[in-house]
Amino acid sequence: MRRSFFPVNQKSTKNSVTSWRPVPIYTAPDHLIKPTSFDCPKYNKLREAIMPAIIANISSKYDSFFKYLGNVSGFGDSISFEQVLQIYDISREIANGLPQPDWVYKIWKEYDGNSTLELLKEMQRLRRFHENSHENFSYLRGGFLLGEWLTRLKNVTKGIQYPPTKMALYSSHDGTLQALMHILEVSNYQLIPYAACIFMEVYKNKQNDYEIELYLRDSDGNLDVIIPYNCTFPCPLNEFLQTYEPKAIFSFRRLAQECELKNCLNEASVSGSKGLLNKNDD
Template identity: 30%
Template sequence: MAGGQSGWSQAALLQFFLGVCLMVMPPTQARSLRFVTLLYRHGDRSPVKTYPKDPHQEDEWSQGFGQLTKIYVRSTDFDRTLMSAEANLAGLFPPNEMQSFNPNISWQPIPVHTVPITEDRLLKFPLGPCPRYEQLQNETRQTAEYQNKTIQNAQFLDMVANETGLTDLTLETVWNVYDTLFCEQTHGLSLPSWASPQTVQHLSQLKDFSFRFLFGIHEQAQKARLQGGVLLAQILKNLTLMATSSQFPKLLVYSAHDTTLVALQMALDVYNGKQAPYASCHMFELYQEDDGNFSVEMYFRNSSEKAPWPLILPGCPHRCPLQDFLRLTEPVIPKDWQKECQLASDTADTEVIVALAVCGSILFLLIVLLLTVLFRMQAQPPGYHHVADREDHA
């Protein structure tokens, strides 16, 4: 002390104690991005197929039907999705000096994993065969919304069928006509006179309805368990593994289709009702928070001119705690897809067949046992009697 005044000012004391606290307290962990899953639709392609009266047949598409126009992770087994995966990977991972094998080629090979179309139970939707799903679709066709939509568009569908040469054109198949016209218009081919802007717009609306028919309108949660919930279950499994293991890949990419995106987003109940455009991408980001817990954020990129749209899982904030994300999506996650795909009557029939088989087996064993006893009795020689051993006692 000097002159009755403290040698420490209030500010100096505060700074001293703050420094002591910082030395004693462990440093706060910054929020970090731990894992990303991407599901995107393939890029621009030619029509999948066309209609009989189309003036632009397959010979006008140098790459053939259903192929990307400019450019072959997990992907469905289609050229357009495999090529999209390769193109995206080429942009994401240009080779460094050690990875470059040709100075004139700024590319390095990266594997893309796939399975045959008939065996794909993850990305090719709708998944099948699934009798229960087909039953739900038949029930959907009986709903008032579907019936009214059919009546309202009967004359329009007849006109389109007559102009295209297609037979049995329905709300579920008319999307093919829109797809063909859209691809042709995108690539500068002239449309037939009947395909006015109003007609194309009408076809676009029916195309969007067909997506809703596949995965919603009726018993959406049940459909999700048999369709998009299968893919969502795998994504959730990956998120959980990444939260508990540092050995899991940091980025997982699925290259697939518009139906894949719709199936997933309908299961999550975040679908905006519109077809996903080319190269649109649904993103899952797994973060580790400052307190060590994990959270999930979702985004949907459907435009190159705008930032991705934040997607909010119903019942949770955008930064959704992982445990809440798992809890809220549990109702649409199948426990046993093969079993849930069976019809109730099929399950009952199977149980009856199994019970009859068990009873039959037991009866057969009893008959065999009875015959064996009878055979042994008949095999004993005449006059033979079994005499028990006796011991003489004094």
Template identity: 30%
Template sequence: MLLSMPYLGHSLSGWGLSFLSLCFILLLQRATGAGRELKFVTVVYRHGDRSPISPYPKSPRFIYANILWPQGPGQLTRQGIRQQYKLGRYLRKKYKNFLSSQYKRKEIYVLSTDRDRTIMSAQANLAGLFPPEGKQIWNHRIAWQPIPVHTLSRKNDQLLTYPILECPRFLKLLKETMDSSEFKLKLKKYMPLLGQIAPQLGYDVKTLLDVNNHKLWNAYDTLLVENIYNQPGPSWADQATMYKLRSLLELAVTAVFGDHKREEKARVQGGLLVKGILNQITKAATTSDPRKMMMYSAHDITIIALQSALGVFDKKLPPYAACHFFELYKEADGKYTIEMYYLTDITKGPAPLTLPGCSKACPLDKFKQLVAPIIVDDWTAECQKA
């Protein structure tokens, strides 16, 4: 016996259409981040691999610098060019649905410190980010096009070059830090190491302890770069010693920008860059400015000063081509949020950074509120405070 069933043709047809519409909406939401829209990106990166900045007095092999590094000290190497080109290709892939496929000058602004290695790093990065396409191809044998890289004069750079020593307030805070019992206790365990390596380098211990002259930093850097290029180092600079030296330098830079009165230091150091970045982000959120990306080509110390000001520094020296991201999103409810990421290895991808006191996707207004203590209106006046 056949059971009598109602005719479902029209209802199934309508249901099927509704189901397909629902699927389309869900897929669309997933593709667009459930209604959120990326509105602006700021990237701050360290330059690529370079030659040593300067030799230490007893450096035995720096006489071969013209062979190993023919362009001289502190210059971007071929490896550094490749690193930045790869970072540019990474940015192209990451933001392929955000940036135009072809270079548009109104979409991106690139600012570099006035150093050969950072200017060249920006150029190499842009070669990977915006290879010429279509009518932008001017030579079929060269997959490159000129893109403006702007610079700040070394004398007036208070945005990307740190530490800024022409600030009495900062120097006083720095002295307080170095004189603090907490820092002295941390430094104590490194004193035997300094006593051991100082004569090997050609310095006295007092000179190496002066964080303002960069002697220890440059000596470590020379040894590190020579090691990267498989040059035999002095017998005393073994792996254990280099690890201790790196740890000492990480202690030093953390003390310079953080630890004791971190926020007060940030007001006259990395807070200046935070302020500049926030101004750009706010403009993107409140106007119809066509700019989509701000790119800063700078140094490891720039990243350290920035992250210390934000309270997200992991107390590790940034590697070549390390990159800090700020992403501004417009959420489905019309409000804006900021997300931060830190890239140190392209193969592993960026790690999320969370501003202390906020969530990963930090509301823009709350972000501003949380960083307000490190933002100043008059840097000169702040530097003159007793």
């Protein structure tokens, strides 16, 4: 732990038994499991074309709410939409049983009797929805992860299973799951629950045909079936691939091209078997 938190200096290494060095953590964006941190110029351009007007409408509608938040939070009367979203981070504290000030539960009659917390949740929901509302948004944010999953599926049918051969786990974020659900066209336009999980299973049925099952587990442990777009449950693999292959991005080079990055890095490979994606809030 200390090797990560404390920098090397002459005093710290002089009497050290080992020649330790600090270990960098999260030093690079992850385009696979946290595409919200990956710089995609094309996505940014599309977002900047529509979001200012949307944010202006939200700010106007919730003007008195924003001013109140600016006062109780310390951000001031000029509080921005992004600063309002920062306040929503208290939801994680609440999920872990930490007490909150009374203003968090203040009831707003002018906003359909919702509490401050509920209105903050609505702000976050609107943000996540509009981040993926356009088809190109979900493609640029969720297409690469979808490509990873589809490649793993196809490898199973070909008997090409690279480690791990039974299950692949992805620790991710709510924005990643939102993008994946939008590109799969199975989103309910609500926020991803805290500590939720999406997982996919591929198996052979009695007729020796491959089928897919998708599930969403919420923060209470409830398991909901996800029916893929234009398919059944379970969904035949060939139909699943036929629907989603055109929406997927199968290499980093392709992702870089779609994002209009000037310098494309080496192509990233994808492979696999079962896909499971956990959400840790960013």
